[in-house]
Amino acid sequence: MRKLTALAATTLLLAGCAAGKTAAPPPATLTVWADDSRAATLQRIAATFEKDRGVQVKIVQKAMGNLRDDFVSQAPSGQGPDVIVGPHDWLGKLVQNGVVAPLDLSAKAALFSKAAMAAMTYDGQTYGLPYAIESVAVLRNTKLVPTAPATFDELVARGKSLVKAGKSTYPVGLPVDPKAGSPFHLYALQTSFGSQVFGPGGELEIDNPGGLKFAAYLKRLAADKAVSTSLTGDIATNAFVKGETPFLVTGPWDAPALAKTGVPFAVDPVPPAGKEKARPFAGVQGFFVSAKSANPILANDFLVNYLATPQAQKALHAAGGRPPAMTSVREELAGDPVLAGFAEAAAEGVPTPNVPQMDAVWADWGLSQLAIITGQGDPAELTRKAAERIRAKIGS
Amino acid sequence: MRALRFLPLAVADALAVYGLVALGGQRSWWMFALLLAGTVAVNAIYLSKRAVPAKYLAPGIVLLLIYQVYVVLYTGYAAFTNYGDGHNATKSDAVAAILAASEVKTGESRPIRVVEKDGELGFQSGPGWRALPYAEIVARQAEIVKLRVPAEGGVLKTADGVTAALYRPTLTYSGDTFTDTAGTVYRDDGRGAFTSAGGRSLSPGWKVFVGAENFTSVLTNAEIRGPFLGVLVWTFVFAALSVALSFGFGLVLALILDGYRVYRSLLVFPYAFPAFMAALLWQGLLNTDHGFVNEVLLGGATVPWLSDPWLARLSVLAVNVWIGFPYMFLICTGALQAVPRQLAEAAQVDGAGPWRVLASVRLPLLLASTAPALVATFAFNFNNFNVIYMLTGGGPRDAGAPIDVGSTDLLISLVYKLAFGGSSRDYGLACAVSILIFAVIAAVSLAGFRRARRLEAAA
Amino acid sequence: MRLWRHLVGVPASVVALFPLVFVLAASLNPSGTLTGSNDLFAEVTWQHYATLFTDALHPFPRWFVNSLVIGVSTAAGSVFMGACAAYAFSRFRFRGRSSGLVGLVFIQMFPQVLAYVAIFLLLSAFKEVFPPLGLGSTLGLIMVYLGGALGVNTYLMKGFFDSIPRELDESAQMDGASHAQVFFLILLPLVRPILVVVSLFSFVATMNDFVIAGLVLTDPDQQTLAVGLYQLVSYQLGQSWGVFAAGALIGALPVLILFQFLQRYIVGGLTSGAVKA
Structure with a gap:
């Protein structure tokens, strides 16, 4: 019994200590999830906001790979962030799960390009604040190839003749993920044959006549060693830096790092391989507010009054290299040839589809490309099979 | 001194009391009851003179119950729901999201002041209404954005606390149904969505119980039944060979390099590296055209290490052994130290040569003390998602096959693909498959345990 | 030879x-x-190394310290709890003993595809009631890791306890030693090699985890090395391999150094004569 009383006394004493300290109500804190490439810039912009409004902003760096899915699973609990940064093609999934709140940009909407605002719209509602439009383009080593090729065939031919002359090792640096294929990088070529991922009526088009022509073309590229499943992104980039390949197909995100290496390059839109225009995917990067945010007004204030400003858009461009979505900023920076090249490429771009089922589309589409490149069967047959599988999964 | 022994328990009890008070305040009676029962049990164990083993087990078991058993239970719970994309949250969240998305802006924003009278909020100032300063707007922001002030042609709402605009809702919610402007009625269809008579659903839906539906859909699903057997066999082979090979290498190296500190320091290197990085690294080294293995070691060969089904299996195993052998090497080194030297010396005195001593004295003792590690490593590799996912993604996939399964897929990566590789992420289904896989493992292992026990009893 | x-x-x-x-x-x-x-x-x-230590965006030295703190606490806690449990399983006969052991292995074999969602929900509930164990708390993360302490480690350590003759503690008990004295003063020193090995393993496993750590600790100043480094390469486009590699190398140092220090404990029982045998 003595044991028990001693224990009870100590317990109460300790519990009393714990209960004794009452916390003051903390100042409002706005939490923003951003990946590595923009967290620092946001931190700087947020510093002004914190000072002006007397609140705190917490910029949380999250790995890009799990930012969207963590947000979808955490937002309903109310413990997720108030604001996230990401590409517009997340929107379908975010709306489907009810985790993103509509955003009213009112007068600010007019400051952005129409394409950027359209990408931030889903089912007639605007959900995000755009800040950049990005597309892949061809980076051309100007020392090896002084002028831009007009077609992709010409591009491959120039690359091959350089290889033959011993001036470079690979004709083209076209990154392929050995696990997932390269639908994103190859899309401009595919559209130049008249095949889109979704047609005007929303039906899957990757196996239309143009799509089958593209599949045959892809097989030819593989035979020409212009694409290969072993040329991954980092190998291709490294080869370009060393002058081992005259061309690199990539997006603006690589440009700031490449500029620092001193390799002389120009940026051209991906030239067409078929008879139609080559139109790459255009991704619009933007900010989204959580539907369960406890700070909706602060979030709105931060987005509309602090991020939708020329200074903020310029700062975000400087950090990530992505062409700004704000028209005035883009015009102001028009003198920058790298930016101009990527902006030209993006101007022709088609927005990456934002339907919630895109994950399934990417997977089968990419795997069919891998199979074509490694010669695992008839290209047309592989493409048709992939399309069938995708249709079965998305039910269209 | 005696009182000191009770200090840890007292601290734990104090925390428990604190937790009980907090839980009571939040009226979370379920958690309250669990915490209370747990606290009573822990006190009973440590205050009683008996229950000695429980005193040693309690701390670990408590944490195990909270963090691991809970995960298993949660998985079991989620397996009976439609949790996944489109059914992600509660019904009230879904209603709020549907309403928010249904409001169409019809007028330009105009400046307003948020005002307050007796706790009630409004936009128009008038006698008795007080305009809120920014700090108060921030403090009550959640309330303010929910405010809808009826006006000519719709409602006024604000997003920033300083301007408001006219919105026209296209859906109205009353009596648990939504009605759109055309008069179509959307009812709760009992499956976690509002659906019209014509079958159109409003997005998002919410999480509901769906009974055994996930289980039946897995069992009738040709996508999983087809490859299941093959993947199951490969999973066992992969786990068993990973253990056997890494143990074999570890043991041989431990025996041979016993006492060489330098080697021991060097061989631990692969272990000090993050495993996810090792897998990414090897993916590069095994690259068909540019990888170090082909280009330098094999003089420019183009061996498709990761894209040929059998070579890919071999590569995955080899990489996993590379990652795993230092662990086994350390275990064996440690275990060899634990073999009493007197035993080996006695055997030597009896005239046994070094090989005899090794085979009949050191090895059996070593096996006895490392067997648990082998079992645990087997269990770990059985679910070794990271190595497979980072190295091959389960591939290479047979392009002709109708289903998304590759030759290096383990059961766990198959679950992942099945649940998340479709048009939407389906956690409920993933959980159901996990439970079924677990049932298979449990059945197979139980049979193994039974046999082992019978052998033990016979010996 | x-x-x-x-x-x-x-x-x-x-x-x-x-x-x-x-x-x-x-x-x-x-x-x-x-x-x-x-x-x-x-x-x-050396630019990648310079980036590591100067970039305010990646408070790498902070991550390093955080990882060490979390790793060491988890290792110490795991070893202690594992050893306690192993002692109970090895030296006592009680109801549920063998099924308990089997259960520990089983729970390790459970395919935890959804663990991160479950852990997130649990910790967000804790955050409401008891913030030090909830989301965003280092202690909360350590407790999650300790939840797994009983599995592999107990099983492993029990094997070592079993290899020590029972006569040893029986004779001590006859001399009047309590079960706690037998455990702390007689058995623990004897199984020292495995304690060191297990703590090293637990340390390494903690240092390598980026899934749960990334979920629980979201404040950049609180994050661990693995989480921070994984951010650099998780995005398919534009990975920073150079900085990642530099960080991973420095991150591997504590394990290597720790191992050098602990080696002599692992080799404790050995005399030089045995090498020549």
């Missing part, structure tokens, strides 16, 4: 080390690719 041992030791060390040479090369290569080229060390720059 010695030479043939080296004939095994040298190739084994080469196999263990050569992939890591690539990491070293990548960390010194200005273009910062992991395996983009096989002509290693063609160009050497």
Whole structure:
């Protein structure tokens, strides 16, 4: 019994200590999830906001790979962030799960390009604040190839003749993920044959006549060693830096790092391989507010009054290299040839589809490309099979 | 001194009391009851003179119950729901999201002041209404954005606390149904969505119980039944060979390099590296055209290490052994130290040569003390998602096959693909498959345990 | 007699080390690719290391310290709880003993695809009631890791306890030692090698985890090395391999150094004579 009383006394004493300290109500804190490439810039912009409004902003760096899915699973609990940064093609999934709140940009909407605002719209509602439009383009080593090729065939031919002359090792640096294929990088070529991922009526088009022509073309590229499943992104980039390949197909995100290496390059839109225009995917990067945010007004204030400003858009461009979505900023920076090249490429771009089922589309589409490149069967047959599988999964 | 022994328990009890008070305040009676029962049990164990083993087990078991058993239970719970994309949250969240998305802006924003009278909020100032300063707007922001002030042609709402605009809702919610402007009625269809008579659903839906539906859909699903057997066999082979090979290498190296500190320091290197990085690294080294293995070691060969089904299996195993052998090497080194030297010396005195001593004295003792590690490593590799996912993604996939399964897929990566590789992420289904896989493992292992026990009893 | 041992030791060390040479090369290569080229060390720059220590965006030294704190606490806690449980399983006979042991292995085999969602929900509930154990708390993360302490470790350590003759503690108990004295004063010192091995394993596992750590700790100043480094390479486009490689190398140092210190404990019972045998 003595044991028990001693224990009870100590317990109460300790519990009393714990209960004794009452916390003051903390100042409002706005939490923003951003990946590595923009967290620092946001931190700087947020510093002004914190000072002006007397609140705190917490910029949380999250790995890009799990930012969207963590947000979808955490937002309903109310413990997720108030604001996230990401590409517009997340929107379908975010709306489907009810985790993103509509955003009213009112007068600010007019400051952005129409394409950027359209990408931030889903089912007639605007959900995000755009800040950049990005597309892949061809980076051309100007020392090896002084002028831009007009077609992709010409591009491959120039690359091959350089290889033959011993001036470079690979004709083209076209990154392929050995696990997932390269639908994103190859899309401009595919559209130049008249095949889109979704047609005007929303039906899957990757196996239309143009799509089958593209599949045959892809097989030819593989035979020409212009694409290969072993040329991954980092190998291709490294080869370009060393002058081992005259061309690199990539997006603006690589440009700031490449500029620092001193390799002389120009940026051209991906030239067409078929008879139609080559139109790459255009991704619009933007900010989204959580539907369960406890700070909706602060979030709105931060987005509309602090991020939708020329200074903020310029700062975000400087950090990530992505062409700004704000028209005035883009015009102001028009003198920058790298930016101009990527902006030209993006101007022709088609927005990456934002339907919630895109994950399934990417997977089968990419795997069919891998199979074509490694010669695992008839290209047309592989493409048709992939399309069938995708249709079965998305039910269209 | 005696009182000191009770200090840890007292601290734990104090925390428990604190937790009980907090839980009571939040009226979370379920958690309250669990915490209370747990606290009573822990006190009973440590205050009683008996229950000695429980005193040693309690701390670990408590944490195990909270963090691991809970995960298993949660998985079991989620397996009976439609949790996944489109059914992600509660019904009230879904209603709020549907309403928010249904409001169409019809007028330009105009400046307003948020005002307050007796706790009630409004936009128009008038006698008795007080305009809120920014700090108060921030403090009550959640309330303010929910405010809808009826006006000519719709409602006024604000997003920033300083301007408001006219919105026209296209859906109205009353009596648990939504009605759109055309008069179509959307009812709760009992499956976690509002659906019209014509079958159109409003997005998002919410999480509901769906009974055994996930289980039946897995069992009738040709996508999983087809490859299941093959993947199951490969999973066992992969786990068993990973253990056997890494143990074999570890043991041989431990025996041979016993006492060489330098080697021991060097061989631990692969272990000090993050495993996810090792897998990414090897993916590069095994690259068909540019990888170090082909280009330098094999003089420019183009061996498709990761894209040929059998070579890919071999590569995955080899990489996993590379990652795993230092662990086994350390275990064996440690275990060899634990073999009493007197035993080996006695055997030597009896005239046994070094090989005899090794085979009949050191090895059996070593096996006895490392067997648990082998079992645990087997269990770990059985679910070794990271190595497979980072190295091959389960591939290479047979392009002709109708289903998304590759030759290096383990059961766990198959679950992942099945649940998340479709048009939407389906956690409920993933959980159901996990439970079924677990049932298979449990059945197979139980049979193994039974046999082992019978052998033990016979010996 | 010695030479043939080296004939095994040298190739084994080469196999263990050569992939890591690539990491070293990548960390010194200005273009910062992991395996983009096989002509290693063609160009050497310290810029990635400089980035690590100067970039305010990646508070790398902070991450390093956080990882050490979390790793050491988890290792110590795991070893202690594991050893306690192993002692109970090895030396006492009680109801549920064998099924308990089997259960520990089973729970390890459970395919935890959804663990991160479950843990998130649990910790967000804790945050409401008891913030020090909830989301965003280092202690909360350590407790999650300790939840797994009983599994592998107990099983492993029980094997070592079993290999120590029971007569030893029985005679001590006859001399009047309590069960706690037997455990702390007689058995623990004898199983020291496995305690060291297990704590090292637990430390390494903690250092490598980026899934749960990334979920629980979201404040950049609180994050761990693995979480921070994974951010650099998780995005398919524009990965920073150079900085990642530099960080991973420095991150591996604590394990290597720790191992050098702990080695003599692992080799504790051995005398030099045995090497020649």
